[in-house]
Structures are given as structure tokens and as C-alpha cells.
Amino acid sequence: MFQRFRHITALAAAIAAVQLLTAATGKEFFLTQLTMAGYYTLVIIGLCLLMGYAGQISLGHAGFFAIGGYTSAVLTTVDLSAWKAAPAISLLAKSGILTGRADLYGGQILTVHPWAAFLCALCITIVVAFLIGVPVLKLKGHYLAMATLGFGTIIYSVVLATSRFGAADGISSVPAFPLLPGLAVTGGSSQRVANYYFAWLLVTVGMLLLINLIHSRVGRALRSIHGAEDAAGAMGVDAARYKLNTFILSAVYAAVAGVFLTHYNGGIGPSEASIMKSVRYVAIVAVGGMGSLWGTLIMSAVLNFLSLRGYFGTFDDAVFGSILIAVMLFSPEGVLKLDIRSLVGRWIRTDRKAGA
Amino acid sequence: MFLELFFQYLVAGLTYGTIYAVVGIGFNIIYNTTGIINFAQGEFVMLGGMTAVSLHAFLPLPLAIAGAVLVTMAVGGLIEMLFIRWLVKPSVLRMIIITIGVSILIREGALHLWGEGIRSLPYFTGNEVSAIEIGGVRVSPQVLWALGVAAIVVLLLNVFFHYTMLGREMRACASNRDAAALCGIPTRNMVTLSFVVSAGIGALAGCVVSPITQTQYGIGAGLAIKGFTVAILGGLGNSMAAVGAGFILGILESFSIWVMPTAYKDAISITILLAMLFARPSGLFGNSEAARLKEF
Amino acid sequence: MLKVRNLDVAYGSLSVLHHLSLHVKQGEIVTIIGANGAGKTTLLRTITGLLRPRSGSIRFREEEIGSLPTENIVSRGCSLVPEGRQVFAAMPVRENLLLGAYVQFKRGRREEVHRDLERIYGLFPVLKQREHQLAGTLSGGEQQMLAIGRALMAGPSLIMLDEPSMGLAPLIVKDIFAIVRQLGKEGGTVLLVEQNARSALRIADRGYVLENGRIVLEGAAENLLANREIQRAYLGKDVDAENK
Numbered sequence: 001m002f003q004r005f006r007h008i009t010a011l012a013a014a015i016a017a018v019q020l021l022t023a024a025t026g027k028e029f030f031l032t033q034l035t036m037a038g039y040y041t042l043v044i045i046g047l048c049l050l051m052g053y054a055g056q057i058s059l060g061h062a063g064f065f066a067i068g069g070y071t072s073a074v075l076t077t078v079d080l081s082a083w084k085a086a087p088a089i090s091l092l093a094k095s096g097i098l099t100g101r102a103d104l105y106g107g108q109i110l111t112v113h114p115w116a117a118f119l120c121a122l123c124i125t126i127v128v129a130f131l132i133g134v135p136v137l138k139l140k141g142h143y144l145a146m147a148t149l150g151f152g153t154i155i156y157s158v159v160l161a162t163s164r165f166g167a168a169d170g171i172s173s174v175p176a177f178p179l180l181p182g183l184a185v186t187g188g189s190s191q192r193v194a195n196y197y198f199a200w201l202l203v204t205v206g207m208l209l210l211i212n213l214i215h216s217r218v219g220r221a222l223r224s225i226h227g228a229e230d231a232a233g234a235m236g237v238d239a240a241r242y243k244l245n246t247f248i249l250s251a252v253y254a255a256v257a258g259v260f261l262t263h264y265n266g267g268i269g270p271s272e273a274s275i276m277k278s279v280r281y282v283a284i285v286a287v288g289g290m291g292s293l294w295g296t297l298i299m300s301a302v303l304n305f306l307s308l309r310g311y312f313g314t315f316d317d318a319v320f321g322s323i324l325i326a327v328m329l330f331s332p333e334g335v336l337k338l339d340i341r342s343l344v345g346r347w348i349r350t351d352r353k354a355g356a
Numbered sequence: 357m358f359l360e361l362f363f364q365y366l367v368a369g370l371t372y373g374t375i376y377a378v379v380g381i382g383f384n385i386i387y388n389t390t391g392i393i394n395f396a397q398g399e400f401v402m403l404g405g406m407t408a409v410s411l412h413a414f415l416p417l418p419l420a421i422a423g424a425v426l427v428t429m430a431v432g433g434l435i436e437m438l439f440i441r442w443l444v445k446p447s448v449l450r451m452i453i454i455t456i457g458v459s460i461l462i463r464e465g466a467l468h469l470w471g472e473g474i475r476s477l478p479y480f481t482g483n484e485v486s487a488i489e490i491g492g493v494r495v496s497p498q499v500l501w502a503l504g505v506a507a508i509v510v511l512l513l514n515v516f517f518h519y520t521m522l523g524r525e526m527r528a529c530a531s532n533r534d535a536a537a538l539c540g541i542p543t544r545n546m547v548t549l550s551f552v553v554s555a556g557i558g559a560l561a562g563c564v565v566s567p568i569t570q571t572q573y574g575i576g577a578g579l580a581i582k583g584f585t586v587a588i589l590g591g592l593g594n595s596m597a598a599v600g601a602g603f604i605l606g607i608l609e610s611f612s613i614w615v616m617p618t619a620y621k622d623a624i625s626i627t628i629l630l631a632m633l634f635a636r637p638s639g640l641f642g643n644s645e646a647a648r649l650k651e652f
Numbered sequence: 653m654l655k656v657r658n659l660d661v662a663y664g665s666l667s668v669l670h671h672l673s674l675h676v677k678q679g680e681i682v683t684i685i686g687a688n689g690a691g692k693t694t695l696l697r698t699i700t701g702l703l704r705p706r707s708g709s710i711r712f713r714e715e716e717i718g719s720l721p722t723e724n725i726v727s728r729g730c731s732l733v734p735e736g737r738q739v740f741a742a743m744p745v746r747e748n749l750l751l752g753a754y755v756q757f758k759r760g761r762r763e764e765v766h767r768d769l770e771r772i773y774g775l776f777p778v779l780k781q782r783e784h785q786l787a788g789t790l791s792g793g794e795q796q797m798l799a800i801g802r803a804l805m806a807g808p809s810l811i812m813l814d815e816p817s818m819g820l821a822p823l824i825v826k827d828i829f830a831i832v833r834q835l836g837k838e839g840g841t842v843l844l845v846e847q848n849a850r851s852a853l854r855i856a857d858r859g860y861v862l863e864n865g866r867i868v869l870e871g872a873a874e875n876l877l878a879n880r881e882i883q884r885a886y887l888g889k890d891v892d893a894e895n896k
Contacts (some may be wrong), residue, residue, distance in 0.1 A: 147630055325457035536740075542723045
């Protein structure tokens with residue numbers, strides 16, 4: 001119990017330490033990529049719950065990220081002022097769900113308020129995740145992998161083919177997302193530090209939720225499903241329901257990240273929905289160690305930051321491909337499970353002996 | 357006019373169906389000997405097409421194609437020996453992730469080697485405007501090449517699997533790996549061979565349709581999904597049914613353009629895949645009983 | 653011919669065979685009897701390389717085979733008729749038999765293969781009748797004959813049978829055991845694993861009793877048949893009742 005909070009405290013301390021470090025070394029521009037890495041981490045820890053604890057692979061999580069991001073982007077950029085007179089629209093405008101703002105060229109436009117768009121995005125994600133999850137999660141192994149891959153591909157090709165979604169160009173000029181007076185999710189440099197903290201606050205809260213979840217009755221049920229689904233079923237665990245709920249929860253994590261990252265970047269493009277993105281999420285969960293939320297969190301922060309800073313150059317996708325293969329060949333339990341604990345343990349023990 | 361358009365779509369569907377069918381067969385060959393779905397299957401088609409285009413720069417067309425097929429076969433064998441052979445009873449999840457990783461590496465390798473450009477082989481006979489009249493319908497000779505080669509591939513595979521010792525050994529390995537080993541058959545080599553054969557037919561298909569569909573480094577993933585759809589439609593493991601399923605999918609896709617924008621074409625086949633997976637995972641033609649009798 | 657010394661086998665952390673030792677001499681019929689789950693199948697799968705021992709040695713014709721792949725062990729002349737037949741269901745009977753001759757083809761003994769084929773058809777005339785039928789459509793007994801025939805096609809110097817009587821009607825079981833006895837008479841060496849202890853011991857020269865992964869008793873077959881413990885545990889005789 002206390003260990004859980006120790007870990008969370010350590011995470012909070014690490015988040016603060018990184019920010020102070022960038023401030024001290026004058027590398028505050030790193031915070032932009034660190035913030036983005038935070039949002040991707042949110043997707044990845046959600047996927048980690050699904051893969052590591054419920055034992056279900058998803059090769060379509062970029063699809064949920066895109067559903068979140070695109071819903072919010074469309075709703076907050078589509079101009080409804082032409083229909084201002086329509087009773088439904090004016091009612092929405094009066095209730096604050098629609099909001100007026102100036103567009104890029106100074107004209108006044110009427111769009112959906114980001115918070116309302118956010119709620120919309122969540123609802124759509126939950127509905128889609130439910131509709132997809134019910135049939136998909138009945139499948140196993142290759143079938144499940146292909147079905148989720150197929151889902152991801154459908155989202156990608158729909159996004160790419162629809163002009164409303166900006167086709168290949170994506171949607172730009174997405175407005176800032178107001179959180180509190182004076183604080184908004186936006187890429188502006190004046191809000192850089194605040195945004196960094198907000199992104200990682202989301203991750204921290206997300207972690208806290210997941211950790212509590214896996215230590216609860218639900219977590220035990222999930223582990224028993226992972227171990228042997230039939231046996232779990234025989235013991236009265238409603239495997240299908242647990243899997244579905246986990247699937248929806250991890251989809252919601254992806255969608256939340258999609259919404260905020262879209263507002264942070266001021267736009268979203270079809271590459272966010274691509275299969276390669278989904279595969280990358282899976283790769284990071286695999287390196288972090290299936291079923292190790294903390295390992296996944298650390299690997300996600302590091303790898304996403306390196307990738308976003310462009311350290312992998314044109315080999316970006318190849319790096320993730322190699323990582324996938326290497327981890328699965330040599331250490332399917334994840335890199336951080338490579339017995340570091342026992343290595344450290346041994347070192348401490350010999351240290352003590354030397355001291356005594 | 358209407359009839360002519362109808363036949364044009366039909367022919368286009370058949371052409372794409374050919375390649376889907378061959379990829380589907382490739383899936384089945386590897387699935388039968390290993391129980392693995394090789395997510396890198398589409399990359400073989402891409403590799404075949406790209407290599408042939410490069411070789412054609414200094415070799416005559418038939419030699420370039422033969423060379424491309426051999427190179428791709430070598431790559432297929434190498435993949436098996438490097439990444440699959442020495443794993444002891446790997447889990448399905450592990451194998452899925454490894455073959456996905458392999459497909460990414462091949463694709464990225466192709467991107468660095470050949471760039472993003474779209475390439476294609478020249479038409480085997482004639483050019484893009486030449487056409488043969490068949491019963492009042494004008495058909496590109498390349499379509500006939502594609503159908504012909506596909507037919508020959510299917511025929512040869514059938515002869516290989518049913519009438520040669522090596523083919524029978526592979527079938528034995530597919531039907532029961534332990535029992536095959538107990539006959540003294542080197543099962544691991546059969547698995548390598550299945551990757552080689554599967555890569556070879558993929559590459560050949562990639563060459564034959566290259567003049568019509570064109571080749572680019574990134575076409576593999578899409579083909580893999582289509583090929584898998586076909587394999588599932590026909591019933592996983594059943595290659596003859598995959599041919600029929602390939603044509604069905606190709607034609608469905610082709611006619612979908614009538615009612616929907618072209619860009620949604622991919623979504624159609626995947627929707628079919630999902631519907632099949634949910635409703636009849638044993639395939640259109642087979643029953644689940646027959647699907648368990650793994651056959652080529 | 654076959655010498656197993658201190659064999660330990662485990663599935664993961666679950667130990668199945670403990671320090672197991674046994675041997676089979678040229679021309680012998682040796683049987684291993686034991687209850688379900690005693691480790692009989694595990695033992696045979698380990699000898700043929702389908703499972704890897706944790707420790708111990710397996711020597712076949714004076715050569716260590718414990719780390720060889722299955723196909724090499726078979727080509728050295730050690731064949732197994734696996735539990736549950738495991739014929740190639742979607743192939744005709746004849747192809748099944750020819751696949752069994754894989755190692756003979758590799759040795760370049762084409763003529764012998766055809767002689768062996770005739771011999772198998774002689775031993776099991778029903779296989780000749782069903783030559784072109786798919787193996788999956790045969791009855792259980794016919795499939796068992798096919799499995800034995802397939803193993804014999806490799807021209808083995810030691811043939812091991814895993815529960816050949818399992819799931820078969822008593823009349824067919826009798827036939828199968830008669831064949832095994834005949835193999836022994838023709839000079840073949842046989843290691844027979846059986847739950848059907850009485851029939852097995854009747855045709856065997858020697859026997860081992862396997863219990864929970866350990867050999868608990870060994871001796872000449874007729875001695876084992878007469879052993880009261882065995883009678884009680886494996887032959888289903890109520891010894892005390894009979895004596896009264």
C-alpha cells in the first residue's frame with residue numbers, strides 16, 4: 001500500500017526534477033517534446049493495462065487516439081455561425097456549448113467549446129470502443145491482432161479519405177484548450193512549463209487510477225483471465241465483461257491523450273492514426289515489460305522523447321521495429337525485467353558484506 | 357456502355373484478386389507448417405516488385421524477374437533462420453510481434469534503398485494502351501499474364517504438395533509436426549522451406565502485377581491485411597479456397613467504387629474481414645471441422 | 653541397444669521423471685507398465701527427442717542421443733509409434749507409409765522401401781485394401797496398424813510403442829499384440845508401454861513398473877505377472893479373495 005504511494009511520489013519528484021533540470025541547463029525547449037511524450041505515455045500505460053494485465057493485444061490504439069483528437073479538432077474548428085439563426089444552434093450557443101472566437105483571419109466564427117468537444121470525444125470513443133470491443137474481444141491470438149489492426153486501418157483510411165478531416169493534410173488551427181483562467185493547453189512558449197506539468201499530472205493521475213485498479217478485485221480478475229481464461233470463467237469471473245471494460249478504459253486513455261495533444265499541437269494529421277503509431281505503442285509496452293506499468297512508463301518517456309527530438313533520424317520506424325524484434329527474441333518479459341533487481345540486490349549485499 | 361464498364365470493373369477486380377489470392381496462399385503455406393501468421397507476407401510482394409525493377413535496369417525482363425524471386429526467397433529463408441527457427445515453443449503474441457517487427461524492418465530497408473518513389477516494371481507484352489479483344493471486351497494483356505501466372509502457380513503448388521516427396525513431407529509437417537519428426541523428417545528445414553516458397557510466390561505475384569498496380573515501399577501492410585482477409589474468407593489453411601476468396605474480394609472492392617468514393621476501397625475489405633472474423637471465422641467455404649484438417 | 657541412465661525430465665518446474673534408469677537389449681521385448689500419469693509417454697517422448705531431459709543420459713547403440721533432434725534419432729534406427737496414433741489424416745494410407753520410409757529414401761534404399769511396403773501389407777492386409785483411402789477415414793484399429801506400419805517403414809532396429817491398445821475393442825487389441833509378438837519373433841527389438849499390463853506382460857520378455865516417475869519394480873515378465881503387488885495394482889485381481 002505504502003509502496004504504491006512511494007512510487008507515485010517518486011514519479012512526481014522525477015517530473016519536477018526534469019523540469020528544474022531543463023530550467024537550470026537552459027534547455028527549456030526540451031519541455032515541448034517532454035510534454036508530447038507525456039501524452040503518448042498516457043496512451044501507452046492504458047494499452048499496458050490491456051496487454052499486460054488483461055492479455056489482449058491491440059494493434060489499433062492509434063485509432064482511438066485519432067478518434068479523440070479528430071473529434072475535438074473538428075468540433076472546435078467547424079464554423080457554425082451560418083446556422084446561428086437555427087433554434088437548436090442558438091440554444092447551444094446560449095448554453096455555452098458553442099463559443100464564438102476570432103479565426104486566423106480575424107473573422108468571427110462560432111465553434112463548439114473545447115470542453116464540450118472533449119466530452120463529445122469521450123462519448124464517441126466509449127461508444128466505438130464498446131461496439132468494436134464486443135465482437136473483437138471474443139477473438140484470440142492472430143484473429144484478435146488482425147481484427148484490431150483492421151480497425152486501426154479503417155480509421156486511418158477513413159481519416160485519409162474524408163475532406164471534413166482534412167484528408168492528407170489533417171486539421172490545423174485548433175484553438176487552445178482553456179483549463180483554468182490563465183491556463184490553457186496550447187503550444188505557446190509562455191505556457192510551456194505549465195503545459196508540461198499538466199500533461200504529466202494527467203499521466204500521474206492516470207497511473208494512480210491504474211495502480212489502484214490492478215490492486216483491486218478487478219486487477220485480480222484480470223490476472224486470472226490472462227493466466228487461463230477458461231479457468232477464470234469457471235471460477236465465476238465474467239471474463240468478457242472485464243476484458244471489455246479494460247478495452248474501453250484503455251481506449252479512453254488514448255482518446256484523452258488525443259484530445260489534449262491535438263490542442264497542444266494546434267492540429268492533428270492522419271499519421272497519428274497510422275498503423276505504425278499503433279505498432280509503436282505496442283513496441284513500447286513490450287520493451288517496458290508486459291504487465292509492468294512502471295517499466296512501460298519509463299520506457300515510454302525515454303523513447304518518445306528521443307523519437308520526438310529526432311535522435312533516430314530517418315531510422316525512427318526502423319528503431320521501433322528493431323526494438324520490437326529484439327525484445328521479443330531475447331527478453332519477452334521486457335528490458336527492465338532483465339534481472340536488474342537481482343543485480344542490484346547482489347550489489348547491495350556484497351556492499352554490506354564489504355562494510356561488515 | 358454499361359456492360360463494357362461492368363466488364364472493366366470485373367477485369368480490374370480479377371487482377372487485384374490474383375494478388376490477394378497469392379498473398380493469401382502465402383499466409384496459408386506458412387500457417388500450415390508453423391501455426392504462425394506471418395505479418396510480413398505483404399512485404400514479399402513489395403520486395404519482389406522492387407527488386408525486379410532494379411534488376412531490370414541491366415538484365416532482360418525474364419532474368420530480372422527470376423532474380424527478384426530468388427532474392428526474395430533468400431530473404432524469406434533468412435527471416436525464418438534468424439528470427440523463428442531457434443525459438444522454443446514461442447507464444448502466439450510473441451510471434452505476431454516478431455513478424456510485425458520484421459515487416460517494419462523490411463519496409464524501412466526498402467525505403468532507404470529505393471526511396472519513396474512509385475516504380476513499375478514495363479508491360480510484359482505491348483504497353484499500357486494495348487488491349488486484346490475477348491468477346492467484345494478489351495482486356496490488357498498484362499491482366500492475362502497475371503491470371504495465367506496465378507493459375508500456373510496454383511497448379512505447380514498443387515503438383516508440388518501432392519506429387520513430390522518434398523511436398524508431401526511439408527504436408528506431413530503441417531498436418532502433425534511431431535509425427536513428421538518421428539518419420540525422420542527434418543521439420544525445421546520444412547519450416548524454412550515454407551518461408552522460402554511463400555516468399556517466392558509472393559515475389560512472383562509482385563512482379564506480374566507491378567505494371568498494372570505499381571510498386572512502392574509501403575504497399576506491404578495493406579496487402580498483408582487483404583491477403584489475410586482472403587485467407588480467412590477461404591478458411592485459414594485452405595489454399596484452393598483462398599484463390600476463390602481472392603477473386604471475390606478483388607471484385608467486391610472493384611465494384612465498391614460504383615457506390616462509394618475510391619478512397620474507401622480499403623475500408624471495404626477490412627470491414628469484410630471483421631465481419632468474417634465475427635460471424636464465420638472458419639471461412640466461407642469450409643466448416644470448422646474441415647478447417648481443423650490443415651491442408652495446403 | 654538402449655540404455656537410459658538417471659534420467660530427469662520436467663515440464664517447467666514440474667518434475668515428471670526422477671532418476672529413471674532402464675535398458676533394452678537386442679532382440680528383447682520389454683514392457684513398461686504403469687498407471688495414467690506415471691510418466692510413460694513423457695519417457696518415450698524424451699527418448700525420441702521430442703522432449704529435452706533436464707539431466708541424465710540416453711544411449712542408443714552405444715551412442716549418446718540425449719541432445720539430438722528427433723529426426724536424427726529416428727534415422728539412427730529408433731522409432732516411436734506415438735500415443736493416439738497421430739497418422740497424417742488428410743493423406744492416403746500409402747502416402748503415410750511412404751513418409752515413414754523417409755530415412756530409408758535418404759539412405760538411398762529405394763528397393764528396400766518397396767519390399768518393406770509389401771511386408772507391411774502382409775502384416776496388415778487391411779492396409780493393402782485401404783491403400784488409397786485417406787488415413788483419417790480409417791477405424792481406430794486400422795489407424796493403429798497404420799501407425800505401426802509407418803514406424804516400421806523406417807527400418808528401425810528398436811521400435812517403441814506408446815499405448816497401442818488405447819481406445820480399441822478387445823478383439824483388435826488381441827490382433828495388435830499378436831503383431832508385436834511376431835515382431836519380436838522375427839528378431840525385432842521392442843519397447844512397449846502399456847496400461848493394459850496383463851497383455852503386455854504376456855508377450856514381453858522383461859518388464860518395468862513405473863509409478864510417479866520412478867521405476868519401482870523390474871524383472872522377467874513371468875515373475876512380474878506372478879507378483880502379488882502387481883496383480884493387485886495393475887492386473888485387477890483381488891488376490892486375497894481368490895486365495896480364500
